[in-house]
Amino acid sequence: NAGVMQNPRHLVRRRGQEARLRCSPMKGHSHVYWYRQLPEEGLKFMVYLQKENIIDESGMPKERFSAEFPKEGPSILRIQQVVRGDSAAYFCASSSQGAKTTEAFFGQGTRLTVV
Amino acid sequence: AQRVTQPEKLLSVFKGAPVELKCNYSYSGSPELFWYVQYSRQRLQLLLRHISRESIKGFTADLNKGETSFHLKKPFAQEEDSAMYYCALSGGQGGSEKLVFGKGTKLTVNP
Numbered sequence: 001n002a003g004v005m006q007n008p009r010h011l012v013r014r015r016g017q018e019a020r021l022r023c024s025p026m027k028g029h030s031h032v033y034w035y036r037q038l039p040e041e042g043l044k045f046m047v048y049l050q051k052e053n054i055i056d057e058s059g060m061p062k063e064r065f066s067a068e069f070p071k072e073g074p075s076i077l078r079i080q081q082v083v084r085g086d087s088a089a090y091f092c093a094s095s096s097q098g099a100k101t102t103e104a105f106f107g108q109g110t111r112l113t114v115v
Numbered sequence: 116a117q118r119v120t121q122p123e124k125l126l127s128v129f130k131g132a133p134v135e136l137k138c139n140y141s142y143s144g145s146p147e148l149f150w151y152v153q154y155s156r157q158r159l160q161l162l163l164r165h166i167s168r169e170s171i172k173g174f175t176a177d178l179n180k181g182e183t184s185f186h187l188k189k190p191f192a193q194e195e196d197s198a199m200y201y202c203a204l205s206g207g208q209g210g211s212e213k214l215v216f217g218k219g220t221k222l223t224v225n226p
Contacts, residue, residue: 003158033213042119042201042216043159056213091159093214104214106159 002026004094005074006107013114019079019086021110025094032075033104034067037089049075082114117142119202121217128192129225136187136220138176138202146204148178148185149214153199162187162200172196192224 005024013019025032030051035043048056049069060067064082069075079086089111093104118141128134140146150162163171165178165185176187185202202217 031212035214035216040218042121042218043214045213045215048213059213093159103161108158 004092004105004107006090006092006110008110009108011110011112013082013112015083015114016081019082019112019114021077021079021090021092021112022074023077023092023094023107024074025092026105029094029096029105031095031097031104032069033093033095034075034077035091035093037091037109039088043091046077079112082112084114087112087114117146117204117206117215119204119215119217121200121202121220123220124218125221125223127223127225130194131191134189134192134196134222134224136200136202136222138185138187138217140183140185140202140204142183142204142206144206145180146206148176149203149205150174150176150185150187151201151203151216153201155198159201192222194224194226197222197224 004026007022011019032049034046036046037043045059047060047067051069052071064080066078089109091109092107095104120139122137148165151159152162153159163176174187174189176185178185199219199221201219203214205214
């Protein structure tokens, strides 16, 4: 089991472009979480998804950000019209059940830089 | 509001010395508490959770509901313990599945 795979590891985008971050959960995991880490800060929860459903998006900015976890394929975090403030490390985690019940396994993150 | 506070950004000890990483939380209910660790160039991983009441790599953490704390302790630090440590909580039974993290403490164990 390769663990949670995120790609790309590093992504550079110009202001106004779109960023797509991918997360392939561990085999057998149907719960996916996205977190954002700004410099000098802890991980901030963004969204929690189960297959094809958004369960909790209380941490997602209201505009420009969206997430999906289709029946087939990886989970995608999409940021439209990126701004410099979106520069951060974005981490994905997966678990077989909810994170408070079973261990959540983290990916290595995608470092987004907006220039 | 759910909040996790790790008051020490940096902590430095010598090998063999005791170490305590502090964590305080704010939550209206009965949360579940976790410690996650990130070693250099590795991904974040679970170290321990309060409900399992186990010792991992010599580390223990006791949930003190009166003081709303979940401090991480090890009696004799080793150089390989040097890492970033994050305290986190989730909503407990019936509560949210999301993890709320503190800002982390960077532990350095000197030889």
